[in-house]
Amino acid sequence: MPIQLGLQRMVQLLKHLGNPHETFCAIQVAGTNGKGSICSYIYTTLLQAAIKTGRYTSPHFFEPRDTIHMNGRAASKEMFETCYKRVMEIDKRFGTNATEFELLTATAFECFCQAGVRVAVIETGLGGRLDATNVFESPLLSVISRIGKDHEAFLGNTLEAIAREKGGIFRENVPCVIDITNKSSVLRELEKVAQEVHAGPVYLASAKETNQAQTWSVTSPSWGTNDFQTSLNGSYQGANVACGVYALDVLTASFPLMIPHAQNGIKNTIWPGRLDFREIPGVGKVLFDGAHNQDAAIELANFVNLQREKNATKSVSWMVAFTNSKDAKSILDSLVHPGDTVYVTQFSSVHGMPWIQSMDSKVIQEYLSKKQIRTILVDPKNKKESLCSAGSQNPLSVVCGSLYLLGDMYKILNLE
Structure with a gap:
């Protein structure tokens, strides 16, 4: 319901x-x-x-x-x-x-x-x-x-x-x-x-x-x-x-x-999925963050921009998925810089909540393409392989946009 x-x-x-x-x-x-x-x-x-x-x-x-x-x-x-x-x-x-x-x-x-x-x-x-x-x-x-x-x-x-x-x-x-x-x-x-x-x-x-x-x-x-x-x-x-x-x-x-x-x-507090850095074998350093609304996106952007400056990293690889009710365009505008690569995917169906749907990847791809941002559509079954590709593209990869996407990725990568 x-x-x-x-x-x-x-x-x-x-x-x-x-x-x-x-x-x-x-x-x-x-x-x-x-x-x-x-x-x-x-x-x-x-x-x-x-x-x-x-x-x-x-x-x-x-x-x-x-x-x-x-x-x-x-x-x-x-x-x-x-x-x-x-x-x-x-x-x-x-x-x-x-x-x-x-x-x-x-x-x-x-x-x-x-x-x-x-x-x-x-x-x-x-x-x-x-x-x-x-x-x-x-x-x-x-x-x-x-x-x-x-x-x-x-x-x-x-x-x-x-x-x-x-x-x-x-x-x-x-x-x-x-x-x-x-x-x-x-x-x-x-x-x-x-x-x-x-x-x-x-x-x-x-x-x-x-x-x-x-x-x-x-x-x-x-x-x-x-x-x-x-x-x-x-x-x-x-x-x-x-x-x-x-x-x-x-x-x-x-x-x-x-x-x-x-x-x-x-x-000693642990709270996974919030500016959560992990070292992933075969991928490298990955930052996971829910960032599912505009304010959270701004905070994530500030943190990532500090990483860009600290590590002299000009470009970042992003893997994103959004709930279809979210203002994905505004969130992406806060996060993505020219020269970045965005891997767009969808999260799995949410247990017990069939009304929660992942936004169509092509909608996001179309928007980013108009802004001349390199965008790659990712089959939901190939998220792990795509994250490996993202890691080879740039020294920092960020997975964000929905906690449901993070849940998928933590399962796939056997993270806790």
């Missing part, structure tokens, strides 16, 4: 399941870019403090069950199938007609319940106010990452309208952490929503760069000023680290968290 925003089906489904989401504490994270990294920072840190923790993020990377993590691992195949089967049976018995995302979300909550998870970090799927994850009456904390334009057909055509939808996760007397790098109009809208529902206190999370690589100085409410290093690439990770640190600081009111827990957790 395609995207259908609204909470009625989800509330009914959870009720018939026995409200498994009421058995654990929730931390809700919404936004356009960076929310997955923030979820992972918080999740990994809570594990450092020996707190039984779950994490639910989307979309899936390899298969649906990898959206559900508990205590450092994806849900086992047995647990996932047992919980998913129960959710499906309840959905059918009571005729709730839940969407695939609602079924998966309910499965995550059922897994957390069965595993005895104490706290779960929940990433909003789309928007916030009407998203299937927004069923917690009193979460521990609400976090909003960087907001940009994406899914406008569902969320609105302005940043302010989108911000209001994202702010729909705010609850009365629940603390809010907001990425201060958001535009001032977005911050005003989010603060306005928080006031309307009497949420708060509201914290604007910020970070300062240090002289040490991938290390940021964060001054949080009770921990004061501390440095935090991350293994994740990208200057934008400073804002994500800040949100994670502020969130963890606020959580000290509920859990025995200390600064070393956060420093170790953030340093």
Whole structure:
């Protein structure tokens, strides 16, 4: 079933399941870019403090069950199938007609319940106010990452309208952490929503760069000023680290968290497919990044341009595929330089979501050809061979445009 925003089906489904989401504490994270990294920072840190923790993020990377993590691992195949089967049976018995995302979300909550998870970090799927994850009456904390334009057909055509939808996760007397790098109009809208529902206190999370690589100085409410290093690439990770640190600081009111827990957790966080460099045998250095919207594309472009300068690399090989709803032209305009080579392909069908389709490769080829960019059509069955060819063309290859493409490539290349 395609995207259908609204909470009625989800509330009914959870009720018939026995409200498994009421058995654990929730931390809700919404936004356009960076929310997955923030979820992972918080999740990994809570594990450092020996707190039984779950994490639910989307979309899936390899298969649906990898959206559900508990205590450092994806849900086992047995647990996932047992919980998913129960959710499906309840959905059918009571005729709730839940969407695939609602079924998966309910499965995550059922897994957390069965595993005895104490706290779960929940990433909003789309928007916030009407998203299937927004069923917690009193979460521990609400976090909003960087907001940009994406899914406008569902969320609105302005940043302010989108911000209001994202702010729909705010609850009365629940603390809010907001990425201060958001535009001032977005911050005003989010603060306005928080006031309307009497949420708060509201914290604007910020970070300062240090002289040490991938290390940021964060001054949080009770921990004061501390440095935090991350293994994740990208200057934008400073804002994500800040949100994670502020969130963890606020959580000290509920859990025995200390600064070393956060420093170790953030340093040891792994989040594949986001400015993720890998050395591939027979190919060379490959950078993988989802970059599925304009803001993410700009950040990827900035990072790749630094690599061009640092390594005196004039040209780059790109392998791309896009969901057919994305503004691929704008994304490509941000990324591709004259002299680059673009390998255009399509990702595999997405399990359980037949409405998600890969954009026609020929549409992208036609657009790039008009811009006189060398473009090569890639048969989806020959992605690995084409990546090898890309590696022989240029010293840096980048795979981007969709996490579904990255999932395909990680499987093909046996990456984790």
